Amino acid sequence: MLNENKENGFDVTIVGGLGHVGLPLGIVFADKGLNVCLCDIDEKKAEIVKNGKMPFIEYNAEPLLKKAIENRKLTVSLDQNSISKAKYVIVAIGTPVDEYLNPKTRQFLEFFDDIKKYLSTDQTIIIRSTIYPKTCEQILNLLGDADWNIAYCPERIIQGYSVKELNDLPQIVAGLSEKAIENASKLFSVISPKIIKTSLGEAELVKLFSNAWRYIQFAVANQFYMIAHNFGVDYDKVRHAMKEGYERAATLPTAGFAAGPCLLKDTMQLSSFNSNNFMLGHAAMMINEGLPNFIVDDLRKRYDLSKTKVGILGMAFKADIDDIRDSLSYKLGKILRFHGTNVYYSDEFAKDPTFVTKEKLIEESDVVIVGVPHSVYGGMDIPDGKEVVDLWGIFKKEK
Ligand SMILES: NC(=O)c1ccc[n+]([C@@H]2O[C@H](COP(=O)([O-])OP(=O)(O)OC[C@H]3O[C@@H](n4cnc5c(N)ncnc54)[C@H](O)[C@@H]3O)[C@@H](O)[C@H]2O)c1
Incomplete structure (x- = not known):
């Protein structure tokens, strides 16, 4: 004691x-x-x-x-x-x-x-x-x-x-x-x-490097996702094929919003500390923060967004928690609304009177975008005819 x-x-x-x-x-x-x-x-x-x-x-x-x-x-x-x-x-x-x-x-x-x-x-x-x-x-x-x-x-x-x-x-x-x-x-x-x-300097860098490292890894996955998508190939399938029996690719993350109160902030603290000379950190920010824009630009190729109803499934910054701090789902919603889209938000954990249930969101929306992969979404059925943007691959049957 x-x-x-x-x-x-x-x-x-x-x-x-x-x-x-x-x-x-x-x-x-x-x-x-x-x-x-x-x-x-x-x-x-x-x-x-x-x-x-x-x-x-x-x-x-x-x-x-x-x-x-x-x-x-x-x-x-x-x-x-x-x-x-x-x-x-x-x-x-x-x-x-x-x-x-x-x-x-x-x-x-x-x-x-x-x-x-x-x-x-x-x-x-x-x-x-x-x-x-x-x-x-x-x-x-x-x-x-x-x-x-x-x-x-x-x-x-x-x-x-x-x-x-x-x-x-x-x-x-x-x-x-x-x-x-x-x-x-x-x-x-x-x-x-x-x-x-x-030493103090080592501890300070352990913390900032750890978060910048994670943020950059997510950016690699997100950039790969965008390349694959533009090429008409499913990133999730590429990733699974890369990892299967191949240890050296084992840590490649899924694509998805890299958000929350720490990763971007600490990457930028590190950049600031290094006189803004942290190209990888800045590149990671451009990619991760640009992902909502990529999704919207891609939808605009197929839809008149001003006549489309889009639901964002999951508003927290991370799966299975209720924290919405710096969640990219909100950025996505803002960009969609800028294009005149009728946008629905839903979350299993974060509470907001303007949110709708996941069932209503799926029913009402022409396009459903997974904002965060809360576990409960995995077992849900999306009716035929509705497009699903599922960066994490949670609606895919085969994993
Ligand atoms: N959230 C994480 O997962 C995580 C992980 C590792 C490190 N960190 C770091 O830990 C720190 C805290 O992050 P957090 O997520 O817990 O933030 P938070 O906002 O959840 O908690 C901060 C708390 O401090 C209180 N507070 C603010 N000013 C105060 C004051 N003057 N006196 C007393 N209390 C005060 C706030 O009311 C709040 O309860 C940050 O530096 C963050 O980068 C966070």
């Missing part, structure tokens, strides 16, 4: 503790017996979580959350003072890019300026948010001349499956001092099967 901290204190306070990264992490720590405080500014989510409910989909998280709330291992707080009561302060707030795709580093530093009064040198401060390289050093400068313990422990989970992955994935640990690295390693040893210690 780590708890040797102040009376009525916490082992860990997670700032941004009700977010997609902070909340599952807090739940998993609490499940291991630590006293965890989830500090956030979102009153609505705080109410939901206090009642033992998850504000978004994370598989297997809710029973652990409920138990931790009942056992008083997990506290929800909207009061920044909870930061001063913890031995470990983990920061998991969002780190977006601006409208020019540059990281909003200043906003992150202003946040530290804001919470500075609650921090002390006997705490270990762990940055969990994905940061622009050298941000930890800037935080140290901002906090001033003292023996601060600042570590960087990037999150590498896949959204929706954090509870499993937090217990399975090795944890990268880096820091600005030996003590910070030692303390952060001790904390993460409670949940992680392996600690990988790296």
Whole structure:
């Protein structure tokens, strides 16, 4: 047990503790017996979580959350003072890019300026948010001349499956001092099967390279899809033929929208860090972000879109979750509407009063476009005579 901290204190306070990264992490720590405080500014989510409910989909998280709330291992707080009561302060707030795709580093530093009064040198401060390289050093400068313990422990989970992955994935640990690295390693040893210690620069690049690598892999698949489609060949069949018994092609992804709050953002952070000299990253962005336009341009060859009803099946950015952040389904819908198309949206998990059911969407639409391959769509029948744009190949009978 780590708890040797102040009376009525916490082992860990997670700032941004009700977010997609902070909340599952807090739940998993609490499940291991630590006293965890989830500090956030979102009153609505705080109410939901206090009642033992998850504000978004994370598989297997809710029973652990409920138990931790009942056992008083997990506290929800909207009061920044909870930061001063913890031995470990983990920061998991969002780190977006601006409208020019540059990281909003200043906003992150202003946040530290804001919470500075609650921090002390006997705490270990762990940055969990994905940061622009050298941000930890800037935080140290901002906090001033003292023996601060600042570590960087990037999150590498896949959204929706954090509870499993937090217990399975090795944890990268880096820091600005030996003590910070030692303390952060001790904390993460409670949940992680392996600690990988790296330099700060290595950890920063591990995180950004990982997301850029995935984003580029998806772009390769999407470019192949477009080439095959223009050539009148089914990419999905090519992919299956490539992979069958041929290990070297095993990791080639399906085509599909590469979206969400991390992949593009982190690829652009990396580009920005490298003085905008990241041709592959930019090419990946052009391809992935251009895929909705490709689909619409292709439909325009066969349909007068102003007289066509198109349904987008799946509005979340990823299969089987309810998060719509930066989903390309919306971009697709906007382009279609620009051409005067009557567009229907549907999703199994994301809630919106303007959405229709998947059955109604299929019934009403002349063309059905799969926006995201939620598992439930796989078993559905699309009546003859309706065109289906199915990048992921989920409606294909033979796989
Ligand atoms: N979502 C993912 O799958 C994922 C994976 C790895 C890394 N990351 C990184 O983790 C970070 C957080 O991402 P996320 O998806 O959890 O974002 P999120 O928006 O889901 O969560 C951020 C939380 O921080 C809270 N917050 C904002 N400002 C605050 C403040 N001043 N004080 C207290 N709380 C505050 C918000 O209310 C929200 O609950 C980002 O840097 C992201 O790039 C995300």
